Amino acid sequence: MNETPRANRLHIAIFGRRNAGKSSLINALTNQDIAVVSDVPGTTTDPVYKAMELLPLGPVVFIDTAGIDDEGELGALRVQRSIDVLNKADMVLLVMDSGTGISEYEMDLARRCREKKLPLLVVLNKADAHPVPTSFLEEVITRLETDPVLVSAKTHQGIGDLKIAIVRNAPSQWDDQTLVGDLVREGDTVVLVVPVDLAAPKGRLILPQVQTIRDILDHDAMAYVVKERELKASISTLNKKPDLVITDSQAFLKADADTPLDVPLTSFSILFARNKGDLATLVAGAKAIDELKPGDKVLLAEACSHHRMEDDIGKVKIPRWLRQSVGGDLDFQWCSGPRFPENIEEFKLIVHCGACTINRREMLSRIMRAQEAGVPIVNYGVCIAHIHGILQRALSPFPELQEVLKDN
Known part of the structure; x- marks a missing residue:
């Protein structure tokens, strides 16, 4: 799990006003002191990413952001960087001090999440410090359109409930985009054309190639990896034509010339264009x-x-x-x-x-x-x-x- 690329992890962004306890909440969720915690407002100045495993979801990335109520010219820049995180988040935790009311900041963030169709969880923090009136809970449900979760990042009260809520509210299809699995069947042969040039790290394959090989194996097909100059000869040695040829885009012309016309051909880059976009x-x-x-x-x-x-x-x-x-x-x-x-x-x-x-x-x-x-x-x-x-x-x-x- 620790080796899962960040791009393949569920991205959970933590938003809230300054001193709402965002960093403390991440520390409580991860059970680690990974985010700087201070009573001084504005401690977090830029988005901070932490990759971890959150069972049963698996690999996730928590993103700690600056306060959405930051002030001044520099504060406005920090807020914008925080808002930009919505472009890469798969779900949002909106942290509020349970002793404060709903402000324009929370309303604006909730509106942005609705526009982007982002799952939103409202986390009422510091529940150990003061009771939360039922009327306030009802106001959160009505105005922010979500059921809040009461927690204390300090005492870890409600953290288990929050993890369950994250699991239940995570987008069901956030990681079901296969690279090549829907293009192959069990037992198929896929030939991968992998040039070894200056851009290829010595002793390793680049990330798209590795992920494609893994997806082929996960779907019980066979991966046959060759250099571009070996493609034609390798196809001739197979007992049957390959079911698919995937090439580095830089070798497209060579791969096109050497791949039989009745064999589907594409590239790693095009597969990722479909997978990621x-x-x-x-x-x-x-x-x-x-x-x-x-x-x-x-x-x-x-x-x-x-x-x-x-x-x-x-x-x-x-x-x-x-x-x-x-x-x-x-x-x-x-x-x-x-x-x-x-x-x-x-x-x-x-x-x-x-x-x-x-x-x-x-x-x-x-x-x-x-x-x-x-x-x-x-x-x-x-x-x-x-x-x-x-x-x-x-x-x-x-x-x-x-x-x-x-x-x-």
């Missing part, structure tokens, strides 16, 4: 590649902050292929890590990585932000396949997307 929207965005003109602004977004290698896929290869497609230079900008630009409306196209290091809710949030700004967005694998003229082939495992391709 909305593949249909990303495919529809590919049309914008053909409409680019020299000088247009293009954003290349990566969810992780990796050390860029020579001939890097996002920094060098995709820009080179896009320039060749357009027939001129483009104004490229890059972003990496958890921060996504605010000014995306100025771009003609967003090209996003496979998003293997962020969770599905955050990736969907980025897609929705692009849609709201009217900016087409594609995924690395979709972009590369489209530029090389093999997008239809790369989407062969997904017949439901053929109509989207016709529209393009």
Whole structure:
């Protein structure tokens, strides 16, 4: 469980006013002193992430945020960073001091959760310090539209009840997006084309490859891993044709040439586009590649902050292929890590990585932000396949997307 990637964990965000006991609650839930606790308001200044196991849910990430009532210019920035956490949260715990009333801050957060369809639990903390009137409980149910849970982070009173409430209210489908399991059957053979280049850590496979192999094995199929130059020979040695070929997007042309036409072919990046986001929207965005003109602004977004290698896929290869497609230079900008630009409306196209290091809710949030700004967005694998003229082939495992391709 400790090795489960953060992106695959249920993200539980803790919100509340300053000194409501958010950090203390995380310490009580985890039974560890992982969050700084102080009577001084505003101790937590930036979101703090803690990965742990919460049975029976399994691996989760608790996110401790700054007070939603923080003040001043700096406080407003802290509040905005806290609100941004809603884009990656799977559920929200709204912590309130049981001795205070409902303010505009709690009402605003509850409204935001409803808009994002986020499960919300109201946690009335410090229940050991003063009794909670029935009238206040009824007010919480009426105004915040959820049943509150009474706890004391100090004495651990009600913490067990809160864990049960988290289990019961967790989104039932937060982690049921399979990578490849619905594309294979028991006993199928899947050939994985895995180039070993400068970007591949020595002695290891990269995260998308590892997760895909695990999903294949979890669904009782067989994974056959080869380098791109070995694909054709490896297929010829099999007793029967493979049921699916999955390639690194950078090797699309080679894999397309060496894979029999009656064998479905796709890429790791496209699988992650489906797993973490909305593949249909990303495919529809590919049309914008053909409409680019020299000088247009293009954003290349990566969810992780990796050390860029020579001939890097996002920094060098995709820009080179896009320039060749357009027939001129483009104004490229890059972003990496958890921060996504605010000014995306100025771009003609967003090209996003496979998003293997962020969770599905955050990736969907980025897609929705692009849609709201009217900016087409594609995924690395979709972009590369489209530029090389093999997008239809790369989407062969997904017949439901053929109509989207016709529209393009």
